Amino acid sequence: MGHEEHELVARAQRGERAAFEALVRLHADQLHAVVLRLADDRHEAEEITQETFLRAWRGIDGFKGEARFFTWLYRIGVNEARRSSQRRSGLRAVTSLEQHRIDPRDPAPGPAQAAEHRDVRSALEAAIGALDHDYRAPLVLRDVQGLSTAEAAEIMGLGEAAFKSRLHRARLAVRSAIEPYLSAEDER
Amino acid sequence: MRQMLVHPIRFMRDHRLVASQASAYLDRELDEPARRRVERHVRVCPPCHHLIESLRGTIAGLAGLRAETGVEIADVVIARLRDA
Numbered sequence: 326m327g328h329e330e331h332e333l334v335a336r337a338q339r340g341e342r343a344a345f346e347a348l349v350r351l352h353a354d355q356l357h358a359v360v361l362r363l364a365d366d367r368h369e370a371e372e373i374t375q376e377t378f379l380r381a382w383r384g385i386d387g388f389k390g391e392a393r394f395f396t397w398l399y400r401i402g403v404n405e406a407r408r409s410s411q412r413r414s415g416l417r418a419v420t421s422l423e424q425h426r427i428d429p430r431d432p433a434p435g436p437a438q439a440a441e442h443r444d445v446r447s448a449l450e451a452a453i454g455a456l457d458h459d460y461r462a463p464l465v466l467r468d469v470q471g472l473s474t475a476e477a478a479e480i481m482g483l484g485e486a487a488f489k490s491r492l493h494r495a496r497l498a499v500r501s502a503i504e505p506y507l508s509a510e511d512e513r
Numbered sequence: 514m515r516q517m518l519v520h521p522i523r524f525m526r527d528h529r530l531v532a533s534q535a536s537a538y539l540d541r542e543l544d545e546p547a548r549r550r551v552e553r554h555v556r557v558c559p560p561c562h563h564l565i566e567s568l569r570g571t572i573a574g575l576a577g578l579r580a581e582t583g584v585e586i587a588d589v590v591i592a593r594l595r596d597a
Contacts, residue, residue, distance in 0.1 A: 346591050353587040361582060374586055375593045382594060449574050468575035474540065493536040500571040507570045 334394055337385050345382050352395055353378070355470070356402050362453060362465040363406035365413065373409055377402040392479060399480045403462050410458040445506035452502035460495040467492055527554035531561040535568050 330351065336344035357374045364370035380401050388397050453461055453469075466477035478488035500507075527550050537543050538551045555562045 342594070346594070349590050349594070350587045353590055354582055357582045357584065357586040358580070362578075367584075371584070371586065371589060375590050378590045378594060379597055382597075445574055446578065449578060453575075453578075464575065468572055469578050471576065471579060474542070489537060489542070493533075496536055496568055496571055499575070500567050503571060503574065504567060507567050 330394060331390075334385070334388065334390070337382075338388070342382075345385065348394070349378055352398055355395070356399060359399065359465055359470055360402055360406055362469055363403070363458065363462060364409065365454070369409060373402065373405050377405050380405065393476075396476060396479050399466070400482065403466075403480055406462070407458050445503055448503045448506050449499065452499040455502070456495055456498060460491055460498070463488055463492040464495040464499065468496070524554070524558075527551070528558060528561060531555065531558070531564065535561075535564055538565065539569055539572060 330348070333344045333347050333351075337348060353374065356377065357370065360373045360377070361367065361370045364373055377398070381398055384401075388394065392400075453464065456464065462481060463477060463483075466472045466480060467474060472480070474485060474488065474492075477492075478485045481488055483491070530547070531538075531551055531554055534543060534547065534551065538548060543551065551565075555565055
């Protein structure tokens with residue numbers, strides 16, 4: 326954490342709202358980019374991002390400086406996204422995501438399914454969206470946002486071995502879903 | 514695949530290693546002996562070569578999704594904080 330950010334956190338912990346607002350300006354875009362990939366739509370993502378900062382403001386005394394501020398903040402955001410995902414799951418009564426959504430042995434999509442995606446980007450987005458939160462979050466933090474394994478594991482509250490295992494399974498699931506596009510690109 | 518006939522136990526052991534450690538290999542998180550085992554095996558095993566290359570393409574594709582959000586979210590958050 327840089328000196329300036331450290332100062333802002335200390336001032337926010339003394340109750341200075343302006344200092345916390347400066348922290349919002351420093352981190353909101355990046356946090357929102359993560360949350361957009363964890364939520365189902367933009368409206369839900371905005372709600373999660375707002376709720377994350379509200380919780381952070383109310384709980385900033387609980388930040389002890391052992392982790393970097395953004396790690397602490399992202400952890401709140403990822404947990405908030407998980408709660409939101411659980412609420413959605415409760416509404417939809419989905420079958421076991423563990424078994425059906427991320428099994429790397431799932432066959433690649435057929436031609437009809439592939440035709441629904443204009444390109445590899447939309448296929449990737451659909452594949453990420455089909456992952457359960459516990460697999461989607463490691464993938465988003467590590468591969469989409471480019472955080473280090475250590476940072477992403479800390480945000481998830483996981484040991485590195487457990488984090489890497491989830492990340493690998495998530496990558497295999499996405500790979501399986503976009504395989505036809507990878508093959509098509511190889512042939513060009 | 515000739516290696517599978519000459520050293521079948523080693524071949525299958527390395528096959529399992531690649532299946533479980535392909536991500537760690539691509540993230541450069543394997544130690545040197547494990548990295549060498551993966552590379553040696555991938556040279557002689559087409560399915561593992563395909564696994565590594567398709568995972569590499571997947572990871573590159575995911576990195577390409579990193580983008581601006583297109584929303585001035587900080588202003589929205591600050592307005593909500595002031596209302597709270």
